[in-house]
Amino acid sequence: MTPTSSSGIAFLIDDDAAVLDALSWLLRSRGIPSKNWNSAEAFLSDYSPQMQGCLIVDIRMQDMTGFELFDRLRTLGCPMPVIFLTGHGEVSKAVQVLKQGAFDFIEKPFNDNELADRVLEALAWDKSRRARGQQSHAIHDRLRSLTSREKEVLSHIIKGQMNKIIADELNIAMRTVEVHRSHVFEKMGVKSAVELATLLAENGISMSY
Amino acid sequence: MTPTSSSGIAFLIDDDAAVLDALSWLLRSRGIPSKNWNSAEAFLSDYSPQMQGCLIVDIRMQDMTGFELFDRLRTLGCPMPVIFLTGHGEVSKAVQVLKQGAFDFIEKPFNDNELADRVLEALAWDKSRRARGQQSHAIHDRLRSLTSREKEVLSHIIKGQMNKIIADELNIAMRTVEVHRSHVFEKMGVKSAVELATLLAENGISMSY
């Protein structure tokens, strides 16, 4: 099992110790591991891109609103799903934040079962995100292993151009293109141009050189 | 200009004639064409998949709630973006409906500029959706023009298999595969297997035969 195959942790962020206790107790009773922070700043200073799981964030905190924390984390590139907890029904804020990519927005007092279900959904979402990311990361690693000339040839290959044409456009011999081409296939772990094109297209990668 | 290149219409659905008037006046002042319905049922009976634009639906109506209308339309396959208007802040409903794919959820009284902006966003979203759909539709039309044997060969081509292998697996002569292959290219409007693979992958089409 690689590290990214774990189900992740629920990161609880609230400046109300009673809420943190109640939440962590609830989650533990469902077998969901969690960790607590009593302020947004505290979490931010501990934040690491290695973290896996989801965030459960109170909207109303002393040092920073949950929205601000959300913005800061997104700026840092944190992709984890965020569930907001709110005590007072601000519809426009809820709508805004959901449209910005929050995972959920739950009013207090919340139903225990419902909250636990949402957390499980968020953890599952994050897990599948990591799986997708791992695939995509592996491809980018392979792309980075290509020399610049190889990338250039690659970009022509996936346009479906023949070796002769590529050679003309790059002003090199066909034999050279053949060599680069076979290196590209080897480094990218594919056996044909079709596989290569599919691999890149499925991962939304377009090589514009 | 094809029909689908128009910007679409705002379909207003509210059983309060005063609101309909105000909305249609507002939108007309911004150059946004709109049409009115005074009940959900009335709109449903007029609904046609040909409609282009977005819906602006009051949550609270006599015959049916906006949510019900939303569900009914989605069941009918209506893909248009829906903006809900609500007079009373139900956060949980807003969250639920947004997660189900509503475009926006706006509280009354609303800011005129904001609403007009949202409508324009929704219309733009629908326009780009139609563009994507048209591309995808064209591809499916071409796929449908293939005979079943050709589709079978296609599925092997996009796996990157050589004609010889395909011939073996289908128990036919290589020459026959070559013929099917060239028919597939011609009907799909591509000149190479790479183009074909990219075309299908970019549109999320996987041929499993």
Add this chain to the structure above:
DNA sequence: GGCAATACTGTGGATAACCGCAGCCCCTGA
């Protein structure tokens, strides 16, 4: 029965892809 569509096959030749072997040039770092 004739006609069209579909599927299938063979022959032979042109073109393209693939590959090992061999070698050249340039740059960089030990």
Add this chain to the structure above:
DNA sequence: TCAGGGGCTGCGGTTATCCACAGTATTGCC
């Protein structure tokens, strides 16, 4: 200075692809 990596190239041979020409067979429809 020498080794290694990257880029470039030619030769010769095998395998694949693409295609024109030429058929056979089956099915379904008017």
